[in-house]
Amino acid sequence: MPQMGRPGLSPQQKTELWERWKAGQSLSDIGRSLGKHAASVFGVLLAKGGIAPPARKRSSRSLTLQDREEISRGLIAGLSLRRIAEQLGRSPSTISPEIDRNRGRSQYRATMADERAWQEASRPKPCRLAVNRSLQRAVAAKLQDQWLPQQISGWLMAEYLDDETMRVSHETIYKSLFVQARGVQKKS
Numbered sequence: 001m002p003q004m005g006r007p008g009l010s011p012q013q014k015t016e017l018w019e020r021w022k023a024g025q026s027l028s029d030i031g032r033s034l035g036k037h038a039a040s041v042f043g044v045l046l047a048k049g050g051i052a053p054p055a056r057k058r059s060s061r062s063l064t065l066q067d068r069e070e071i072s073r074g075l076i077a078g079l080s081l082r083r084i085a086e087q088l089g090r091s092p093s094t095i096s097p098e099i100d101r102n103r104g105r106s107q108y109r110a111t112m113a114d115e116r117a118w119q120e121a122s123r124p125k126p127c128r129l130a131v132n133r134s135l136q137r138a139v140a141a142k143l144q145d146q147w148l149p150q151q152i153s154g155w156l157m158a159e160y161l162d163d164e165t166m167r168v169s170h171e172t173i174y175k176s177l178f179v180q181a182r183g184v185q186k187k188s
Helices: 011-022 027-034 038-047 065-076 081-088 092-101 110-120 133-144 149-159 170-179
Strands: none
Touching (some): 011 027, 011 038, 065 081, 065 110, 133 149, 133 170, 149 170
């Protein structure tokens, strides 16, 4: 399927961009070398304040691909979760949610679980107000009625008892209003 919109920079291109920027090359030179417009290069630099972000790495406490392979092998061999955890030197309370998050005992796949964990660990996460339109509308309506963010947060909790997706903290509402860093709520 063809990509819609403007294609961004690949991870390799971003690495090259930062290396060239650090070497003192101009935006135009960097853009030419990457086959991108200088404005695209500027957008990447601006988003990070001109400072290269640190390379992502896994926490030493998180499960590795090798750990996940051992989990997969243990499940195929019919071992108990406690036995698998014992072999890995981990707690069963680490292994059980890992399996549940990744399609259960019968369909667990190590590589898929590892890719999912890497994606889920990316930061910053979009805030709930950025991705949930109905929550945005509910918050905006209450703000129009001159409600305080604390009141809105409390009302959402009482109104949507069984729907976790319709809850947001008052701090998140304040951030979306005053910081505008994520552009979630309009100024009005």
